Amino acid sequence: MFNPRDQDLAGYGAPAAAGALASGNARTVTLSRFNSFSERYGQWRERASLTLAEFDIAPDLAQDIGSPRWFRGVVTMFALAALALALWPDFSALEAAPMHLDHAERDEFRSQMIMPLALGADSGRHMAATSAVVPLKSAPERPRIELVATLSQGDSFARMLQRAGVGAGEIGDVTSLVASAMPLNEIEPGTRVDITLGRRPAPGAPRPLDDLSFRARFDLELGLQRKNGQLALEPHPIRVDATPLRITGTIGDSLYRSARADGAPVKAVQEYLRTLNDQVDLDRLSAGDKFDMIVSYKRAATGETQTGNLLYAAILRGGKPRTQLMRWGKDGQFFEASGVGEQTGGLLRPVPGKITSGYGMRFHPILGYTRMHAGIDLRANYGEPIHAAAAGSVVFAGRHGGHGNFVKLNNGGGLGTGYAHMSRIAVHVGQRVRQGQIIGYVGSTGLSTGPHLHYEVYENGRTVNPLSVKFVTRAMLKGKELADFRAQLHKLLEVEPGAALEPLAPEADETKPPAREIDRADHPRQIS
Ligand SMILES: [Zn+2]
Numbered sequence: 001m002f003n004p005r006d007q008d009l010a011g012y013g014a015p016a017a018a019g020a021l022a023s024g025n026a027r028t029v030t031l032s033r034f035n036s037f038s039e040r041y042g043q044w045r046e047r048a049s050l051t052l053a054e055f056d057i058a059p060d061l062a063q064d065i066g067s068p069r070w071f072r073g074v075v076t077m078f079a080l081a082a083l084a085l086a087l088w089p090d091f092s093a094l095e096a097a098p099m100h101l102d103h104a105e106r107d108e109f110r111s112q113m114i115m116p117l118a119l120g121a122d123s124g125r126h127m128a129a130t131s132a133v134v135p136l137k138s139a140p141e142r143p144r145i146e147l148v149a150t151l152s153q154g155d156s157f158a159r160m161l162q163r164a165g166v167g168a169g170e171i172g173d174v175t176s177l178v179a180s181a182m183p184l185n186e187i188e189p190g191t192r193v194d195i196t197l198g199r200r201p202a203p204g205a206p207r208p209l210d211d212l213s214f215r216a217r218f219d220l221e222l223g224l225q226r227k228n229g230q231l232a233l234e235p236h237p238i239r240v241d242a243t244p245l246r247i248t249g250t251i252g253d254s255l256y257r258s259a260r261a262d263g264a265p266v267k268a269v270q271e272y273l274r275t276l277n278d279q280v281d282l283d284r285l286s287a288g289d290k291f292d293m294i295v296s297y298k299r300a301a302t303g304e305t306q307t308g309n310l311l312y313a314a315i316l317r318g319g320k321p322r323t324q325l326m327r328w329g330k331d332g333q334f335f336e337a338s339g340v341g342e343q344t345g346g347l348l349r350p351v352p353g354k355i356t357s358g359y360g361m362r363f364h365p366i367l368g369y370t371r372m373h374a375g376i377d378l379r380a381n382y383g384e385p386i387h388a389a390a391a392g393s394v395v396f397a398g399r400h401g402g403h404g405n406f407v408k409l410n411n412g413g414g415l416g417t418g419y420a421h422m423s424r425i426a427v428h429v430g431q432r433v434r435q436g437q438i439i440g441y442v443g444s445t446g447l448s449t450g451p452h453l454h455y456e457v458y459e460n461g462r463t464v465n466p467l468s469v470k471f472v473t474r475a476m477l478k479g480k481e482l483a484d485f486r487a488q489l490h491k492l493l494e495v496e497p498g499a500a501l502e503p504l505a506p507e508a509d510e511t512k513p514p515a516r517e518i519d520r521a522d523h524p525r526q527i528s
Contacts (some may be wrong), residue, residue, distance in 0.1 A: 138203050145197045145207065153189040164195050167206030170231075174209060177224060177233045182216050191215065198226070218298060218306055238300050244311055244492065245297035245500040251289045255282070259291060263501055268295040271310040275325060275334050277354065290316040294492050297500045312337075312492050326489055337489050347389040347469050348436055350419060351453050353379035359465040364447075374463040375418065375456035380442040382423060382451040388433045389417045389455075397425050403454065404446025407439050415469075416458035421448040 059073040101109070149164040151157065157178065161171045178184060193214040197207035209231065212224040223234040249262040259269045272293045276282060292315075296308030309332065314324040324337040333352060357377035363370050380386075392411035396418075400406035403420035407427060410416050423443020433439055444451045457466040 141200065143199045144210065147195050147197070149193045149195055151187060151189055151191045151193065155189065157184045157187060160193065161195075161209075164193075165197060165207060166195070166209050170206075170209050173231055174212065174224060177231060178216070178222060181222055181233060181235050182220065187214075187216060218300060218304070238302055240301070241299045241500070243297065243299075243500045244294050244495050245307070246292070246294045246312075246492075246495045246497045248290060248292045248497045250287070251285055251291055252287050255285065255291060259293070263498065264293060265295065265307045267307055268293060268310055271295075272313045275310060275313050276315065276323065285315060286317075288317075289322070292316060292321075292497075294495060299500065312489075326485075326492065328485055328488070335485075337485075347417070347457070347466075348387055349378070350386045350389050350417075350455055351378050351380040351384055351442065353384075353453075355379075355467075356452060359463075359467065375420070375454050376466050378453045378455055380451060380453050382442055382444070384442040385438040386419050386422065386440045386442060386453055387436045388439050389435070389457075390415070391435045392417070392433060394427045394429050394431045394433060394439070397427055397429050400446075402447035404448060405440065405443065406446075409433065409439070414460045416461070418456035418458070420454035420456070421445050421452065423451070 057076065059069050061070060061073050064070050147164060149160050151160050158171050158175050161174060166174065175184060191214055193212060195209065196211035198210040200207050210226050214222060216222040219238050219240040221236040221238060223236060224231050225234060247259060247262050247264040249258050252258045255273065256269055293310060294312035295310050298306040309327065312326050315322045325334040326337040328335050355376050356379045357373060359376055360373060361370055362373045388409060390411040392409040394407060395410045396406060396408035398406065405422035405425050406418065406420045407422065407425055408416060408418045419440060421444055422440040423445065424441045427433060427439045442451050442453055455466055456463050457469055458464065
C-alpha cells in the first residue's frame, strides 16, 4: 500500500506528526481522568486501564517500517486474517447415511413411489388379508343413484337409457310411456335427463328406474315416477306465451346498432337486414327513417325464450310505411304487404331475388370484353318459378342465342318484357298470360355463369332500364287467401312494440291455456 521509497515522505510525515501530537494530548487528558478514577476504584483497575490505554494494537504499517512495533503490527494483521479464515463456514455437501434395505423394505418403498406404468408401476399400499379379516357375502351399495344423462346428436332415447344403466326390461316401458306423450325423435339432442335408479331387487340384477324427468319440449316437462311398483307418466305442460316480438325505432347512424339497442335479438336483426336488402336499397335509407320488425317469439313461464323467424319487416318515413314486407305462404317468402291483391300499373318482379347486375355497359364475365348489358340480372335459385311481370301475350318462346331458353312478352302499350337463361319454358308462342302467371323456371342456359334470371324491358322495341319502370313484389292473392293475408297483417300490426319483453304474469291465467296440452285422464296432471 505504501511505498517506503516514496520521494514525498514529508507529505506523510507532517500529518503523522500532527496525529502523534494530537494522540499525545488525548492521552494526557485520559491519564488525568484515570487518576481521578483511581482514587475511588483501587490500584488494579488503574493499572489495567493504563496498560490497555498504552497498548497500541493496530500500529500504522506505513510508519517505522522494520521496527519491532511495525513487525508486531504485521504479526497481528496475519493473526487476525488467520482467525477470520479459521472461522470460515464449511459448505461441503451434506451426506446421507447409507441405507441398507432388505427385500421387504424395498417392496414397502415400491408401494409408495410414483412410477410410469410402462415401468411396471404398482403404486399404492397392498396389504394381505390377515386372520382378522372376515369376507362379506356382498359389498354394501348405495341405495339410490342419481345421475344426469344427455341425449347426444344421433343418439336414441333407448340407447341413452341403456348407457345410464336402466335395465333392458324397463327401457321398453319407459320409451313407450314417453312416446305416448310426444314422438321420441322430436326430443332435441342435448336434452339433459335426470334419472334416479333405486335399490337392486337381488344381487347382480339391474337397478330399477325410480324417477326420470326432462324438458321434453319448450312447453312440456315430462316426468316418470314409480308408484306402487308401476311407472307412471306425469306430463307437466309449461305455459308458453307466443306474443310476437315487435321492435320499432329510429334508424340513426346504424340500423343494426339501433335495433340491437332497442332489444332486437341478433338473429332477428340479421334476418331483417337480409330481407330488406333483397327489396330496397339500404344505402338510400336516411337516419330519420324508422324501422319496424316483428319476430315470432315464445316465452315459457319458466323463463326461457325462443326467437323464431322474422314475420314482418318495414321501413317508415314520415310515419308512413315506405316498404312493408310480410312473410307469407308455405315457403316463407316475403311479400310487399301494401296493396296486396290490387291490380296496379306497376310491373311485378318476376323473381323476388336481389339485383346482382344492373343495366348498362359492363364487362361480360364469359365473353371477356365490355359490352352493353341490355337488362338486369336477378338472383334466383335453379328451378325457381318466373312470373310474368305484367299481363300480355307470348311473342317468343325458345332458344335465342346467348339468352338460352328465352321468353318474350308483348305487354301492350308499346311495353315488352324478356326473360332469359330459363331451365324450362312453361308457355308457348301466341299464348295469353296473366300478370304473375308462371312462364318458366330459373336456369343457366345460354351465356350464363350460373342460375339467375336475366330480365329485359322494351319500350317500342328498344331495351330500357327495367328499374325505370316501377317494380313490385306482390303476392297475387284472391278470395279467401287474400282475406287471410290481410287478417294476418292486421293481427301482426296490432302487436304492441316490446309487449313480448314484459315479464310473463307469474300465475297461470286461465284465459290462456298452454299451447299444446298432453292430458292423460288416468294420470295426474298439473300446470306449473
Ligand atoms: Zn344478364
